[in-house]
Amino acid sequence: MADPAGPEIQRLIQLLARLPGLGPRSARRAALHLIKRRDQLMGPLADALAVANERVVSCSCCGNVDTTDPCTICRDARRDPSIIVVVEDVSDLWALERAGAVPGRYHVLGGVLSALDGIRPEDLAIPRLVERASAPDMREVILALNATVDGQTTAHYLTDALAGLPVKVTRLAHGVPVGGELDYLDEGTLSAAMRQRTTF
Amino acid sequence: MTVVVRLSLAQFRSYPSLDLEVGMPVVALAGENGAGKTNVLEAISLFTQGRGLRRAEFSDMARAGGDGTFSAALVIDGEGGEHRLGTGLSAPGEDGRALRVCRVDGAQAGSPAAFGEHIRLVWLTPDLDGLFRGSAGERRRFLDRLVLAVDGSHGARVSALERALRSRNRVLEEDAGNRAWLDAIEREVAEYGVAVAAARAETVTRLAALIAETRDETSPFPWAGLALEGEIDALVASLPAVDAEDAYRGLLAAGRSRDRAAGRTLIGPQASDLSVRHGPKDIAASLASTGEQKALLIGLVLSHARLVSAMSGLAPVVLLDEIAAHLDPRRRAALYRSLAALGGQVWMTGADPELFADMPGDASLFHVTPGRIVRQR
Ligand SMILES: [Zn+2]
Numbered sequence: 001m002a003d004p005a006g007p008e009i010q011r012l013i014q015l016l017a018r019l020p021g022l023g024p025r026s027a028r029r030a031a032l033h034l035i036k037r038r039d040q041l042m043g044p045l046a047d048a049l050a051v052a053n054e055r056v057v058s059c060s061c062c063g064n065v066d067t068t069d070p071c072t073i074c075r076d077a078r079r080d081p082s083i084i085v086v087v088e089d090v091s092d093l094w095a096l097e098r099a100g101a102v103p104g105r106y107h108v109l110g111g112v113l114s115a116l117d118g119i120r121p122e123d124l125a126i127p128r129l130v131e132r133a134s135a136p137d138m139r140e141v142i143l144a145l146n147a148t149v150d151g152q153t154t155a156h157y158l159t160d161a162l163a164g165l166p167v168k169v170t171r172l173a174h175g176v177p178v179g180g181e182l183d184y185l186d187e188g189t190l191s192a193a194m195r196q197r198t199t200f
Numbered sequence: 201m202t203v204v205v206r207l208s209l210a211q212f213r214s215y216p217s218l219d220l221e222v223g224m225p226v227v228a229l230a231g232e233n234g235a236g237k238t239n240v241l242e243a244i245s246l247f248t249q250g251r252g253l254r255r256a257e258f259s260d261m262a263r264a265g266g267d268g269t270f271s272a273a274l275v276i277d278g279e280g281g282e283h284r285l286g287t288g289l290s291a292p293g294e295d296g297r298a299l300r301v302c303r304v305d306g307a308q309a310g311s312p313a314a315f316g317e318h319i320r321l322v323w324l325t326p327d328l329d330g331l332f333r334g335s336a337g338e339r340r341r342f343l344d345r346l347v348l349a350v351d352g353s354h355g356a357r358v359s360a361l362e363r364a365l366r367s368r369n370r371v372l373e374e375d376a377g378n379r380a381w382l383d384a385i386e387r388e389v390a391e392y393g394v395a396v397a398a399a400r401a402e403t404v405t406r407l408a409a410l411i412a413e414t415r416d417e418t419s420p421f422p423w424a425g426l427a428l429e430g431e432i433d434a435l436v437a438s439l440p441a442v443d444a445e446d447a448y449r450g451l452l453a454a455g456r457s458r459d460r461a462a463g464r465t466l467i468g469p470q471a472s473d474l475s476v477r478h479g480p481k482d483i484a485a486s487l488a489s490t491g492e493q494k495a496l497l498i499g500l501v502l503s504h505a506r507l508v509s510a511m512s513g514l515a516p517v518v519l520l521d522e523i524a525a526h527l528d529p530r531r532r533a534a535l536y537r538s539l540a541a542l543g544g545q546v547w548m549t550g551a552d553p554e555l556f557a558d559m560p561g562d563a564s565l566f567h568v569t570p571g572r573i574v575r576q577r
Contacts, residue, residue: 023293023295113381113384114367115366115367115370115371115374115375115381115385116366116367116370120375120381121378121380121381148360149360149363149364149388149392150363150367152387152388153364153367153384153385153387153388154384156383156384156385156387156388157380157381157383157384160380160383160384
């Protein structure tokens with residue numbers, strides 16, 4: 001069967017199909033949708049993608065993504081500089097920001113330890129965390145990691161790595177369900193877990 | 201009493217479709233081997249966590265020649281009125297993965313644990329016949345299923361422990377010098393290990409207490425003496441949980457080079473055993489005759505069904521696959537009496553309809569031929 005569309009459109013569909021949550025069928029629908037709404041959607045989207053592609057950088061302080069380095073959160077003077085909230089991924093940072101629950105700044109680890117998936121301590125932004133937590137005015141490091149085996153193993157590892165420093169290490173309260181991923185929790189649950197954080 | 205009043209299947213195993221109206225407390229399915237009797241029990245066994253009484257892959261349950269999906273639905277009638285439960289395998293999504301579907305009263309349920317509010321299941325199948333002479337692993341699996349029937353969170357606990365243990369074994373194999381990483385993993389192993397051991401101990405203690413209370417030396421189903429054997433079980437029995445965790449963590453840290461050489465973690469719930477004794481004879485169950493072992497196992501499963509009933513408030517639906525054939529008429533009659541006293545519904549299978557001739561009055565007998573089930577009485 002011949003492709004109904006030319007190679008340019010085929011390429012668009014193939015790229016869309018690589019997005020999370022989209023398969024070939026929805027990628028075809030999305031491509032058609034974009035083509036039908038060239039002026040309202042495809043043009044602005046292409047521009048937004050080009051700008052993002054050119055300007056998005058990873059924050060050299062916390063690992064967040066933004067168009068400035070340091071990121072907007074790290075530069076925000078109203079945030080408590082003595083608190084760091086450690087998250088696995090930028091998506092968790094976004095979830096906590098949506099909940100508006102974080103008084104301080106973040107540290108994105110870039111994953112969690114997973115012997116079974118080959119993610120080792122040196123693959124994560126741990127030395128930078130220890131360095132930030134060693135700053136003189138630092139008071140608390142909050143480990144906002146998922147309640148999975150790998151997430152909690154990572155929390156134990158970080159607790160040991162930070163043990164020599166004069167900072168309090170806390171973790172989210174057990175309101176976070178086992179295996180629950182922060183990104184999927186509702187904002188009320190996240191705020192409550194943050195308020196009721198506990199020391200190890 | 202909770203009874204299944206209707207069972208509907210679509211594209212499940214040997215059944216393109218089936219709609220079975222029941223409602224009696226005792227349901228017997230007779231038919232030749234391979235006719236599809238066990239498939240019916242298997243369909244009911246999907247209304248709890250896990251992969252059913254054959255422990256099969258869901259994809260293998262879809263009828264050969266079908267589209268790869270299947271569904272099973274129950275209408276149950278209990279204290280809380282009628283409820284509709286459904287499960288099955290959906291058509292693969294765009295990522296090519298088919299998903300297990302669970303529905304309660306027409307609404308999507310997050311997991312099969314949701315069925316536990318409406319129905320509890322206990323089963324006995326012929327592959328448990330060798331339980332007492334078989335491997336400790338089979339007895340642990342049997343025990344974990346007993347625990348799961350009274351404590352719905354046990355499944356998550358056991359899988360978390362398995363993941364933590366596999367992680368530890370992997371780091372020991374590939375990166376044994378990384379002490380900080382092992383320390384972190386062993387905390388998780390210790391936390392889940394003690395939780396699993398404690399949950400098992402609680403169920404065994406309750407079950408042993410129930411057996412002691414209801415013990416009848418004249419019953420054809422001899423009472424069982426139960427005990428957990430393992431280093432972690434000894435720790436959990438003698439120390440508060442927090443101290444047991446610390447002690448277990450100490451054992452793990454001290455055993456790293458030994459475990460590394462062995463390629464697995466030698467101490468923990470994954471190395472425990474459920475010891476069963478033939479009570480009246482006071483011998484290990486494995487030393488009893490084959491017939492005595494079967495009777496002992498039936499007695500144990502009946503006691504467990506009573507425990508589930510006492511703890512959950514729901515008399516379980518009991519699935520007994522190919523059980524009557526191994527019992528003489530006296531034991532069969534005693535089984536029917538015990539099942540009636542349990543107050544739950546029972547589903548039984550057997551090749552010969554004569555086996556069910558002495559069933560109590562409130563029983564239905566169905567004749568099973570491939571793809572078809574017809575009521576006989
Ligand atoms: Zn930043």
